[in-house]
Amino acid sequence: xxxxxxxxxxxxxxxxxxxxxxxxxxxxxxxxxxxxxxxxxxxxxxxxxxxxxxxxxxxxxxxxxxxxxxxxxxxxxxxxxxxxxxxxxxxxxxxxxxxxxxxxxxxxxxxxxxxxx
Amino acid sequence: xxxxxxxxxxxxxxxxxxxxxxxxxxxxxxxxxxxxxxxxxxxxxxxxxxxxxxxxxxxxxxxxxxxxxxxxxxxxxxxxxxxxxxxxxxxxxxxxxxxxxxxxxxxxxxxxxx
Numbered sequence: 177x178x179x180x181x182x183x184x185x186x187x188x189x190x191x192x193x194x195x196x197x198x199x200x201x202x203x204x205x206x207x208x209x210x211x212x213x214x215x216x217x218x219x220x221x222x223x224x225x226x227x228x229x230x231x232x233x234x235x236x237x238x239x240x241x242x243x244x245x246x247x248x249x250x251x252x253x254x255x256x257x258x259x260x261x262x263x264x265x266x267x268x269x270x271x272x273x274x275x276x277x278x279x280x281x282x283x284x285x286x287x288x289x290x291x292x293x
Numbered sequence: 294x295x296x297x298x299x300x301x302x303x304x305x306x307x308x309x310x311x312x313x314x315x316x317x318x319x320x321x322x323x324x325x326x327x328x329x330x331x332x333x334x335x336x337x338x339x340x341x342x343x344x345x346x347x348x349x350x351x352x353x354x355x356x357x358x359x360x361x362x363x364x365x366x367x368x369x370x371x372x373x374x375x376x377x378x379x380x381x382x383x384x385x386x387x388x389x390x391x392x393x394x395x396x397x398x399x400x401x402x403x404x405x406x407x
Binding site for chain 1: 326328333334335336337338341351352381383385392393395396397398400401403
């Protein structure tokens with residue numbers, strides 16, 4: 177069965193600090209997809225990134241970067257020079273692609289990030 | 294292009310009442326699903342559909358019914374509301390299954406059962 181663990185329940189930083197959100201996953205599939213979503217205080221879910229299991233290249237998008245390491249089953253998310261607008265709940269999610277799996281998203285518990293001015 | 298829409302945004306029900314949460318998408322996606330979000334538990338899959346006329350249960354299906362008569366619509370029915378169904382409900386759609394494409398989420402319905 178697939179599982180996603182976000183061990184950090186809440187993180188509090190001051191603006192301009194860098195912050196890393198941890199995500200550890202479990203799956204028996206060799207083909208799977210990993211996602212990060214942001215949920216701002218307004219409540220909607222904002223897609224940030226999708227990464228397949230065969231692509232271990234790190235990715236950078238502006239102040240956001242992602243570190244995917246299959247050896248440790250981790251897909252960590254770093255925000256550089258955090259801003260107050262980054263305050264949100266961040267979810268990591270996993271979707272298996274194999275067999276008869278519909279490919280449901282299994283979400284982690286979420287990490288509440290608060291960035292103070 | 295409205296994406297995924299959900300109605301209502303908020304709803305309060307009494308225990309035992311029934312209601313339908315509406316979900317529609319205009320992207321011609323085959324795959325649609327319903328999730329519920331509870332504090333500290335992330336989102337959990339309730340039901341999903343791989344096309345018109347085809348639905349199946351997810352992780353937490355008890356107390357909910359779905360049907361998919363058209364590609365666009367995927368309503369979620371609460372048969373007899375219980376306080377344990379107080380949650381935020383999200384509908385999602387995607388072009389392909391298995392994470393091969395992004396899942397687009399609706400804005401959510403906040404349901405309170407008293």
